[in-house]
Amino acid sequence: MANLNLVQAINLALIQEMEKDDRVILLGEDIGLNGGVFRVTDGLQKRFGERRVVDTPLAESGIIGTSIGLAMAGLRPVPEIQFDGFLGPAYDQICSHAARMRTRTRGAYTVPLTIRVPVGGGIHAPELHSDSPEAIYSHTPGLKVVMPSSPYDAKGLLVSAIRDPDPVIFFEPKRVYRAFREEVPEDEYTIPIGKARVVCEGTELTLISWGASVIQCMESVEKSSKSIELIDLRTIYPLDLDTIEASVKKTGRCVVVHEAPFTCGVGAEIAAQVMERCFLHLEAPVQRVTGFDTIMPYYKLELNYLPDAARIAGAIDDAAAY
Amino acid sequence: MANLNLVQAINLALIQEMEKDDRVILLGEDIGLNGGVFRVTDGLQKRFGERRVVDTPLAESGIIGTSIGLAMAGLRPVPEIQFDGFLGPAYDQICSHAARMRTRTRGAYTVPLTIRVPVGGGIHAPELHSDSPEAIYSHTPGLKVVMPSSPYDAKGLLVSAIRDPDPVIFFEPKRVYRAFREEVPEDEYTIPIGKARVVCEGTELTLISWGASVIQCMESVEKSSKSIELIDLRTIYPLDLDTIEASVKKTGRCVVVHEAPFTCGVGAEIAAQVMERCFLHLEAPVQRVTGFDTIMPYYKLELNYLPDAARIAGAIDDAAAY
Amino acid sequence: MPRKTVLKVEIERVSILDEHGNYDAALGDGLIPDADLVRLYEAMASCRYLDEVAFKLQRSGRMGTYPQNMGQEAGSLAAAYVLDNEDWLVTCYRENCGLFWRGVPMESILLHWMGDERGNAMSRAHFATPIAVPIGTQMLHAAGLAWASKYRGEKRIACTFFGDGATSEGDFHEAANFAANLDLPVVFCCQNNFWAISTPGSIQCSAPTVAQRGIAYGMPCLQVDGNDLFACAYAVKWAAARARTESKPSFIEMVTYRLGDHTTADDARRYRDQAEVDVWKERDPLLRTRRHLEQKKLWNSSKEEAMQVRVKTEVDAAVKRAEEIPAPPVADLFNSMYAELPAQLAYQRDTMQTHSLASETAAKAEGH
């Protein structure tokens, strides 16, 4: 057991998977000597050599496109995209190829690929360094989309992602990178992709979130006088609908919180699913506390954009008072 | 008045806007002599010359990126992306720049751009020629997303899109291109972006769709014994929530139909909005009839993927029987 | 000092058997033994006949859009011939001839264009990737596949084919740049057929040669007559050796011509002159190979006739096999999406099937 932050937990998971499986190779911009701009791959090139930890040209489509080739040949590439906003140039290779290769070839070729991406706002970064594109990739069949909110989850989920036979986008919330430490076993463990975690049980309202927003939600739960069940999705696609359904059937009220823009965000999908599955149990419409339908602002206003405990409390009150 | 199909209506709109406004220029792959692979720009290069109707290199990011420059300089470029599936390489320029330039520069630079894209399935096309990515761009603040379902609407909406001071993605449903003709005024008219059309009024259920699926919906309405109000969104972002709200408050039931995959599709947003706005009026959860969370299949199975009148009827029955 | 030359580069063009029957023995001899040359000619003829048949199938509604290979058979065939059978062949959609040589069954390609994913479910033993529909994207996969063999210390290299139009896409650039800077054993073969659908070559690459694209990456580049089996074989052999022994990429421009429409959905008369096509008909790789064989007394019209019968029988049989394959079960929409089907997809599959069954029953009841 070690007391690790999220960066360290991911670093540890990478070390262990690389030691165990020679097929695992890392590639990306500045991940070698520099250890990545967030130092997530710190020390790995020294440990595993330039053959297994590869600094690539500055070209995201190239990183994902070559990773697809590596994966088709049977390796388990773990590319890093430096920031959420730079997934854009790789969008086509992800959606036109990584997500499609298995179904296109009826399984003759598969793409066991884990794309690591720092995600989200709150760290005073420049433009395009604070986005939350998880809905885009959740709407793209053939991918899995994962976002841990804690060091423990990060390690277990990353191991699952690397071993998964299908492409996984592994979002790492930047705001959590060094926000806190927790006990993380050195021993091998996995957290299954597709299973949410009930952070705390409650009876009056279900609060659903993922990534960094889970921390704001925990704050809101603590401050609230109501009995709130907090669900951390962990995996965004495929959604753990059973856990959500069971909770909302119990509580009758639901609030979803995410950083990404409101319209067509994952919050909409959850709201729609909750309605479909828990219609007769719902005491109030599902509330969404999200980023706005605006560009993530430069950092002077970023805290006004991001859901905070006050906005979450407001939504909880609205749902409760409905 | 002329009796035109959708291809001809768009061609006419382009001619008229180009005649009226020298700032309007067309660019894209094979749009010149060849008139585009769907012949939407047929005859335009002959009429307006190679200066205003430009065959570009085969590079979608290049097409959109240069269009952004053209637009920043004050022109009104109308690029064509040859098929929905080839928007992918242009994703980054659309989302990182076209959608952001106004807010990034607080209005000093704007991008009055209309991106024309044939969309959707049902024409026996190869892979990546039948996709429906409207949810992706509706989740991207800074864009407007339009999809007509008829020649009349196509002309009026395209004129609005070209004149709009902000970037518009103009999706043209391939299945409708030559499906039918209708009276289309030669005279100038516009259809406002952001306003839905009530295709037919009804009292028992609201059916919402856009693009080619509207036709399947009309079929279902005709076949149904219920009084159904059919709404054709016309614009997907921004959504005309007032029209939707008014209708569902009246009918109490709602079914949304689209071709795109289910999860995080625009159907989810509409369902969530309907719940938020009409909660106490809803007699049944909003039903979604959509493509599946699968890759749009090669054409042997495409009709099994696309929502058809039978599936729509099933959802109508489910909603009614709830 | 003030102005000094820091770089000098040259590009050569290789031609061994030209359209007039000139044959350069110095370069050509030993490249392709006579027996193989006959087989290669037959392979081209068979591919050509498939094009004819496929065209008719499409016109009669028995197949979707199909891109004829007509005129461009030599390049990919020469590559498949020269490469090891376990080298990766990463093609676009106009390289049937190379794929068939490699052993990909004709019905796989037919099935693909008949709208059936199972056409791509080729055996991994062919080391051939599926037809790449989004232009310019497959070269990155080739770079990754080559990288994997380098990583594993295997001898396998990757050879990728793409059109002149494809070199306009950013992904082409990234693939070439990755291969050059990370020392990946890739052979880049551009089939410059002067057209990308209706767009002439000058709009894709206004430079004097497409070959010089490779200079940007410090790659050795060669231009060859792409309708010349010998020249193509020569170039790929050279590039493959460099890839295999030095783990370095090279760039080959194969100058060729698309004798047919872009695809069956296209009508090339809208944008190009018949005169141009006629010139290129004379440069047809089949024609010159046949003439060469005849000159060498390896071929004659009775052999030709016999072969045409054989080819017809084979191709017709492949079409029959492909057409006899029934549409996949509808559940296949879902079943190849993930290694393990997520619960929600299973739910969608199951409810879809209920609905389809219901509607089938309803349709039957209505007497359709």
Next chain:
Amino acid sequence: MPRKTVLKVEIERVSILDEHGNYDAALGDGLIPDADLVRLYEAMASCRYLDEVAFKLQRSGRMGTYPQNMGQEAGSLAAAYVLDNEDWLVTCYRENCGLFWRGVPMESILLHWMGDERGNAMSRAHFATPIAVPIGTQMLHAAGLAWASKYRGEKRIACTFFGDGATSEGDFHEAANFAANLDLPVVFCCQNNFWAISTPGSIQCSAPTVAQRGIAYGMPCLQVDGNDLFACAYAVKWAAARARTESKPSFIEMVTYRLGDHTTADDARRYRDQAEVDVWKERDPLLRTRRHLEQKKLWNSSKEEAMQVRVKTEVDAAVKRAEEIPAPPVADLFNSMYAELPAQLAYQRDTMQTHSLASETAAKAEGH
């Protein structure tokens, strides 16, 4: 015939004032009049001082991430000097010096890095596009801007700056290819500073020169000493003339060096040797310009001192102005999204403001 040369290209390197003080009068004389040279030197000094101040602002939490320009001042400055004031200047983020010469206020750049979009709300009269954060993407805008002036028959051309790393992106390739094939008046200036954050130049371009990237498009290419104001001015002048009179693009590699960290978020000691930095410190564009001015008796230490005081006053005043600008009202999140705010965005704005007010009131009530 069998192997013949089809292309020969050369690339030259231009250097006029080198780091040892050698000056080539044949090429240099007439390029930059003495009075201008003094002003250019002062502009570099001012930009350099801003770098120092910005670094401290970041370290003391008064500014976000900031990329120092240190060492690379000459290239963009020479371009801004040589170009017409109404030519488009389409830069990345390490071209402050050129932007300031053009008239962009220092506080605009400061404001940008202080996390305020209004830093980009520059007057259109500067013909300068905002700082481009996604690498390699702005060159396409330059191509489009140039296209627009060609379309309108204007004389205006576009000059775009980008790093060596940026040439690895597909968008770079597409921009160059569009410009070459559609005959667009663009000057491509690559500031090759040998690093892209921690990644050495060989991983971005292993070819002997970056300049040869341009050969792929048939563009004339020139390599210049990028720390040499004269050579940069010479090259941009040449390329601008070609753009303006022939409407054709050119490619310039400016060889330079980033003397500082990549940004204030970076620590270059992790990946590069101080010895390398030390070599380049001797090649500093400020140093050599100052020495040259001193040799010509246009400069001395008392002028230097007086200038440093002036520069400090100016920069400090700009910082003060930037810092005095209060954060934008929260509604600004919404107000620049569209020409006309869609109803739903107005709703989001209004409810957000209610919430923020409510939480402020609550916070006050709790005594925060």
